[in-house]
Amino acid sequence: MRSWLFTLVCIAVGAITYAVMRGVHSEYLFVAGYVVLEFVVLATAWNILGGYCGYVNFGSAAFFALGAYTTIFFHKAYPLPIPLLIALSAVVSGIAGLGMGYLTLRLRGAFFSIATLALAVVLQTLVVNWDYVGGSRGAYVIRPQALSAFGLTIPYVEYLFLLMLALVVIAITTARLIERSRLGFGFATIRDDELAAEASGVPTLRLKLIATTLSGALMGMAGAPFPYYIGYLQPASAFGLEYAVNSIAMPMIGGTGSWIGPLVGALLLGTIQQVATVTISSAVNLLIVGLLLVAFVIIAPNGLVGFVTQRLRAREP
Amino acid sequence: MDFPLELLINAVIAGVLLGGFYIAVTVGISIAFGMLDIVNIAHPAFIILGSYIAYIVNAQTGLDPILAGVLMMPVFYVLGAAVYQVYYLSFERRGQEALRGLAFFFGILFITEVGLVLVFGVDYRYVEASYVGPALHFAFIDLPYRLLIPCILSLVMLGVLDLFLSRTFLGRAIKAVSQDQGALALMAANPIRIKRIAFGISIATTALAGAFLIIIQPVEPSVGREYIGRVFAIAVLGGLGSLPGTVIGAMLLGIVESITATFYGPSWAPAVAFGFLLLTLAFRPSGLLGR
Numbered sequence: 001m002r003s004w005l006f007t008l009v010c011i012a013v014g015a016i017t018y019a020v021m022r023g024v025h026s027e028y029l030f031v032a033g034y035v036v037l038e039f040v041v042l043a044t045a046w047n048i049l050g051g052y053c054g055y056v057n058f059g060s061a062a063f064f065a066l067g068a069y070t071t072i073f074f075h076k077a078y079p080l081p082i083p084l085l086i087a088l089s090a091v092v093s094g095i096a097g098l099g100m101g102y103l104t105l106r107l108r109g110a111f112f113s114i115a116t117l118a119l120a121v122v123l124q125t126l127v128v129n130w131d132y133v134g135g136s137r138g139a140y141v142i143r144p145q146a147l148s149a150f151g152l153t154i155p156y157v158e159y160l161f162l163l164m165l166a167l168v169v170i171a172i173t174t175a176r177l178i179e180r181s182r183l184g185f186g187f188a189t190i191r192d193d194e195l196a197a198e199a200s201g202v203p204t205l206r207l208k209l210i211a212t213t214l215s216g217a218l219m220g221m222a223g224a225p226f227p228y229y230i231g232y233l234q235p236a237s238a239f240g241l242e243y244a245v246n247s248i249a250m251p252m253i254g255g256t257g258s259w260i261g262p263l264v265g266a267l268l269l270g271t272i273q274q275v276a277t278v279t280i281s282s283a284v285n286l287l288i289v290g291l292l293l294v295a296f297v298i299i300a301p302n303g304l305v306g307f308v309t310q311r312l313r314a315r316e317p
Numbered sequence: 318m319d320f321p322l323e324l325l326i327n328a329v330i331a332g333v334l335l336g337g338f339y340i341a342v343t344v345g346i347s348i349a350f351g352m353l354d355i356v357n358i359a360h361p362a363f364i365i366l367g368s369y370i371a372y373i374v375n376a377q378t379g380l381d382p383i384l385a386g387v388l389m390m391p392v393f394y395v396l397g398a399a400v401y402q403v404y405y406l407s408f409e410r411r412g413q414e415a416l417r418g419l420a421f422f423f424g425i426l427f428i429t430e431v432g433l434v435l436v437f438g439v440d441y442r443y444v445e446a447s448y449v450g451p452a453l454h455f456a457f458i459d460l461p462y463r464l465l466i467p468c469i470l471s472l473v474m475l476g477v478l479d480l481f482l483s484r485t486f487l488g489r490a491i492k493a494v495s496q497d498q499g500a501l502a503l504m505a506a507n508p509i510r511i512k513r514i515a516f517g518i519s520i521a522t523t524a525l526a527g528a529f530l531i532i533i534q535p536v537e538p539s540v541g542r543e544y545i546g547r548v549f550a551i552a553v554l555g556g557l558g559s560l561p562g563t564v565i566g567a568m569l570l571g572i573v574e575s576i577t578a579t580f581y582g583p584s585w586a587p588a589v590a591f592g593f594l595l596l597t598l599a600f601r602p603s604g605l606l607g608r
Binding site: 050054056058103104107109111112113114115117118119123124125126128129136239245249250252256283284287289290291293295297298302307317 | 350356358403404407408412415417418420421423424425427428430431432434437519537540542543545546549550553582587588590591594595598599603
């Protein structure tokens with residue numbers, strides 16, 4: 001499928017999703033849906049580096065929080081519209097990803113992963129000690145009840161949901177575009193055999209830096225509207241471990257090979273978690289994610305998507 | 318204002334004692350990551366597990382927490398050997414340890430932490446022992462027993478491990494497995510068995526390290542996360558797989574953290590370890606005593 005056509009299809013699917021959810025007349029649906037979509041963006045962003053290049057990023061929460069705190073910073077300095085904040089967050093998190101990659105990507109993959117864990121803690125310590133953005137006390141963001149534009153008035157939650165839906169479309173089309181470009185093939189050579197790729201003249205460091213920058217920027221974009229969604233941001237919630245674990249677990253469970261995997265994984269796991277949070281408890285739902293992650297990496301290394309395609313191929317004569 | 322020399326000396330001494338404890342925390346990673354090339358980021362989770370077991374035993378029977386830690390070491394050894402077996406069969410044999418193996422350990426870390434939250438809640442737990450409160454005093458120097466005892470015992474544990482690794486056949490085989498598996502197989506030693514034993518030992522050290530931890534500070538399930546940075550910072554700083562390097566790295570980090578906490582406030586301390594780690598990775602990835 002052509003890329004522009006694919007983008008149109010994505011937008012159409014998004015529009016239909018919104019229309020259907022609008023028809024249900026439940027604000028809760030948008031509140032829960034926002035979180036699921038947020039995870040779709042995070043999982044897709046993680047997969048650009050993790051799935052395509054084979055570098056594990058444990059610091060998704062750091063990039064996410066960087067986006068969220070960029071919003072807080074500008075919210076305090078000068079109130080800007082959210083789409084602009086999203087763009088700013090993308091720049092900040094992208095630069096963080098680039099710097100991070102530059103420091104550690106010349107080393108073996110494991111060092112990169114450990115360094116990403118380190119980044120999350122360093123950033124959290126900085127934010128806790130930085131009073132301007134609220135420090136450890138946290139910061140409040142008062143959001144309007146509703147948004148009026150073009151003569152239409154929609155509740156603010158729906159506006160945030162629509163923004164996240166747009167981010168999902170951006171993330172997925174970016175991921176698919178990468179898969180089918182020279183960039184994607186370059187990434188795949190790094191994943192499969194970095195030494196051989198390097199020897200064949202693939203500019204591995206530059207490609208890896210592109211991947212970390214893109215991945216970081218997308219994660220930052222996912223975090224930018226978060227303060228408006230939650231209303232009160234504190235370091236512990238912005239740097240929550242659930243972001244790190246979910247953005248790894250979702251692509252792993254869905255399948256890391258293509259853009260479909262993170263999407264499937266995030267929709268499935270995100271929905272399960274929303275249901276489990278309401279019906280059981282939020283600690284139990286994190287336990288479920290952890291157990292599913294371990295079970296899937298052991299039993300189905302190629303995720304759900306890999307499992308299904310394998311089945312389909314086996315059925316062919 | 319004149320320079321608070323006494324404060325500085327006390328901070329340095331507290332840092333040395335803390336560094337001693339960090340040896341116990343890190344020595345397992347020096348074996349697993351440094352010698353076996355297994356990136357066990359769940360290592361701190363096992364330490365916290367050790368802390369909670371010491372806590373339960375102490376609260377139920379009044380047994381000394383360190384003794385409880387020593388008694389738990391064989392159990393942790395078996396646990397470690399079992400984890401390695403799963404890791405080997407699922408990832409190492411298929412050559413997938415880079416991506417999925419890491420995710421596997423991350424999952425274990427996460428499951429342990431959430432499991433402990435579900436069972437014990439997020440309250441801080443502590444142990445009762447005669448040496449938790451008092452301290453030795455020399456002039457203006459304070460040596461709290463709760464830091465002194467873990468420090469000395471950590472050094473003992475390191476000494477025993479170093480003797481084991483350099484004097485026995487099994488120990489030398491563990492060192493050899495990191496260098497040349499094929500050659501080791503020719504010496505009639507099964508590399509997988511050697512690795513299983515080594516990983517078991519690595520996890521066994523966490524039982525004792527966990528007991529030390531809960532003596533030094535009250536523990537809650539997420540404390541482990543701070544230690545991820547510490548253990549890897551120390552292991553990488555000292556030079557992977559080098560036990561003397563581990564001692565140097567641990568002492569260095571302990572002293573710098575203690576000085577930071579004394580002069581700038583404890584809320585900055587966690588960033589020190591990770592800052593160290595990032596700088597080491599950026600400028601000298603092979604560590605101070607690296608191969």
